[in-house]
Amino acid sequence: MRAAILFISTLFIAAFIATLAAFGQAPKRDLTGIWAPVNAIDGIAPNGARNMPADGKPEHELPYTAAGLAALKKNRSSNGPNEVAAADENDPAHVCDPQGFPREVLFELRATHFIQTPLQTMMLFTYNKVWRNIWTDGRGLPKDPDPHWFGYSVGKWTDDKTFVVQTNGTDARTWVDNAGRPHSEDLKMEEVYHRLDQNTMELTMTLDDPTYYTKPWVALNKMKLKLLPPTTEIPEMMCSPSEIAEYNRKHASRGAKQ
Amino acid sequence: MRAAILFISTLFIAAFIATLAAFGQAPKRDLTGIWAPVNAIDGIAPNGARNMPADGKPEHELPYTAAGLAALKKNRSSNGPNEVAAADENDPAHVCDPQGFPREVLFELRATHFIQTPLQTMMLFTYNKVWRNIWTDGRGLPKDPDPHWFGYSVGKWTDDKTFVVQTNGTDARTWVDNAGRPHSEDLKMEEVYHRLDQNTMELTMTLDDPTYYTKPWVALNKMKLKLLPPTTEIPEMMCSPSEIAEYNRKHASRGAKQ
Amino acid sequence: MKKGFGIWVFSTWMMTFSLVIPGELLAHHGSAIYDNGKAVVVKGVVTEWTWSNPHCLLEFDVKDAKGNSVHWVAEVSNPPDMTARGWTRKMFKPGDEVDLTLVAAKNGEPIGRIVRVVVNGKTYAGMGAVPGEAKQ
Amino acid sequence: MKKGFGIWVFSTWMMTFSLVIPGELLAHHGSAIYDNGKAVVVKGVVTEWTWSNPHCLLEFDVKDAKGNSVHWVAEVSNPPDMTARGWTRKMFKPGDEVDLTLVAAKNGEPIGRIVRVVVNGKTYAGMGAVPGEAKQ
Numbered sequence A, B: 001m002r003a004a005i006l007f008i009s010t011l012f013i014a015a016f017i018a019t020l021a022a023f024g025q026a027p028k029r030d031l032t033g034i035w036a037p038v039n040a041i042d043g044i045a046p047n048g049a050r051n052m053p054a055d056g057k058p059e060h061e062l063p064y065t066a067a068g069l070a071a072l073k074k075n076r077s078s079n080g081p082n083e084v085a086a087a088d089e090n091d092p093a094h095v096c097d098p099q100g101f102p103r104e105v106l107f108e109l110r111a112t113h114f115i116q117t118p119l120q121t122m123m124l125f126t127y128n129k130v131w132r133n134i135w136t137d138g139r140g141l142p143k144d145p146d147p148h149w150f151g152y153s154v155g156k157w158t159d160d161k162t163f164v165v166q167t168n169g170t171d172a173r174t175w176v177d178n179a180g181r182p183h184s185e186d187l188k189m190e191e192v193y194h195r196l197d198q199n200t201m202e203l204t205m206t207l208d209d210p211t212y213y214t215k216p217w218v219a220l221n222k223m224k225l226k227l228l229p230p231t232t233e234i235p236e237m238m239c240s241p242s243e244i245a246e247y248n249r250k251h252a253s254r255g256a257k258q
Numbered sequence C, D: 001m002k003k004g005f006g007i008w009v010f011s012t013w014m015m016t017f018s019l020v021i022p023g024e025l026l027a028h029h030g031s032a033i034y035d036n037g038k039a040v041v042v043k044g045v046v047t048e049w050t051w052s053n054p055h056c057l058l059e060f061d062v063k064d065a066k067g068n069s070v071h072w073v074a075e076v077s078n079p080p081d082m083t084a085r086g087w088t089r090k091m092f093k094p095g096d097e098v099d100l101t102l103v104a105a106k107n108g109e110p111i112g113r114i115v116r117v118v119v120n121g122k123t124y125a126g127m128g129a130v131p132g133e134a135k136q
Helices: A002-022 A040-044 A066-074 A241-255 B002-022 B040-044 B066-074 B241-255 C079-084 D079-084
Strands: A033-037 A112-116 A120-124 A131-135 A152-159 A162-168 A188-197 A200-208 A217-228 B033-037 B112-116 B120-124 B131-135 B152-159 B162-168 B188-197 B200-208 B217-228 C008-010 C039-050 C057-063 C069-075 C097-104 C111-119 C122-125 D008-010 D039-050 D057-063 D069-075 D097-104 D111-119 D122-125
Touching (some): A040 A217, A120 B120, A241 C057, A241 C069, B033 B040, B241 D069, B241 D111, C039 C069, D039 D069, D039 D111, D057 D097
Parallel strands (some): A131 A152, C069 C111, D069 D111
Antiparallel strands (some): A033 A217, A188 A200, A200 A217, B112 B120, B120 B131, B152 B162, B162 B188, C039 C057, C057 C069, C097 C111, D039 D097, D097 D111, D111 D122
16 A cells, blocks of 8 residues: 555656656756756857857957956966967967866866755756856955965746856965966866756856956856756766877977978 | 744754764764865875875885886886986876876875766866766776776765776776876776765775786775865865976975985 | 878868858867868878777878888777767778878878767768868 | 084984884885984974975075085975974074984985974974984
């Protein structure tokens, strides 16, 4: 008898979940699952932040301060309109320094596993197999954080579909994106994850760094992400200095010869 | 009225959990939480796998095959009885190649966050902020895996307290441990996580690599781990080639001068 | 291109627009070193296939009319991206004959980026579009 | 040790056993370069403090009797390990006077590993035990 009740209950629950999914209803306050940009190139973003690529168009010119412009000029990227040959660039990620944050999201954002615990939301990235912790226990940002590659992040649900993350304390050695946009230790960021339905969400990301930029700017504007099957195998894609040395020896260094 | 029932139910559930915790009862089939070796040095293991350190004692001599011994001799470690100066060693982790598996567990095993989803158990490590996926959906190991830094892992509960993980498909470029023990692509591993009570578990890890070792050997033998508070801040500890270059320039290279 | 390699070159200059299509530019590194307007077509014999980050590398020897051998090294993207295009770690082995369409380095070094390859009767798409061909 | 540095050396050789206590050997790199049996005690003025992996580095100048300055670079472990011992990213600033107990390189280079440091009236434990002292 108890087994029968259990069986029937399970059937009902399964039917309920199936119905929700069929109507595309999103679960409330839940981002659990493996997500990837709908357009792969949006996440890979070789030319810099998707909403502000370094494509030379005036509307994509960032609002640099004098200090920001000076910092930009030190970064020699092998992508974008001012790209240099691979052997001449100084991209810290190309020597396998950690990409850090926000670059982990603004470059090489591939399949990303979101997991929620009672106290935090975890993001497990494809690139470098790195994880990121977002506290959701109500705490605020630290006032005078030590800089870290991935900064310090706190998040909260502003409604049942909208998860807002604040980050500070990032390391100024990292690039903002693959085009070599710089940031200072004063950078603060806001990410808004807005779930549209069962299989879709949008990510908007705003950077505010008064030392290097005269005003906040939107790096991602409602970039669409799709939910992948829970059995998705996230491929291994890790930076290896010895592999890069081999690539440079066999290939990149020879392309740069005059 | 409904609110009152909800409130009283919540109280009962809280009291039940508190009672369980007070009696040290472990939750069933659950490793969720942040765990660290009871003795920090067991996890850091500078001299190699805790149960078989490279300390020159005959009982810690590993059962190398001829091929295994040849591979061992190529690895020059800056730890252990045959240690060389930092500038003379060839430890792949010291150029920031991924430590990979099993070294991520046999060296620098610090606070590690275990998270379970319906299909997998995730381990989020301190060192290099790297995550590892263990499928728990009943699948077996791949027959002819491409090698990956972290291999391919599947796990299952053999009883309510015992989680057993099998791994193959690791990359032979990685070292087994900090003493430079080698492994081939034929390496298979078994980890047994046995939960003793709410706050304690033991890890036993056996390596079986018939190409490099004449018989399986136990790298960790019931190494004790303790549960840390869920608000534990896992410190950021990431390998950075540019930081290592600076360290070598200012320090290590000068210590090696004759 | 250096003269005398004897490789079969179909040289079609595209003057009006760049052929680096954003949706195909998945590489970490840019294309500044390449002459992206010119397709280089060669037959080679594989010597090594490196399935590795940051970019996989195919090495092969190309014989010229006099029987001299030139050693080429050509890249595609990283293993996850190439897996998505049907490439595998074991698709080439030393001794395999390959028909390659490349873009090559501006400076004449025998290095390039594979746009298309035929091996063991199968055709694989590499990186970017073939200069001179309409995009499919 | 090179002569003439004028540093205050308390040279106590420990012949019977190694002082590298396993529980304290938290570093990535070993101690092969150090003369672990001899405590080197110096007063210095901080020039730089690098709170970084793989090992934090303290740089400081030490004056000898003639007023010549020797620039030292001394390591401890990584930031997480040192945080656990109460060290911080901002505990030293250029100009701080420090009393240091070190083990130094066998080859006489002015590099070392900090066993104990006193700065601004506070004493901090570094790496390992002080040669010649009983373990506490």
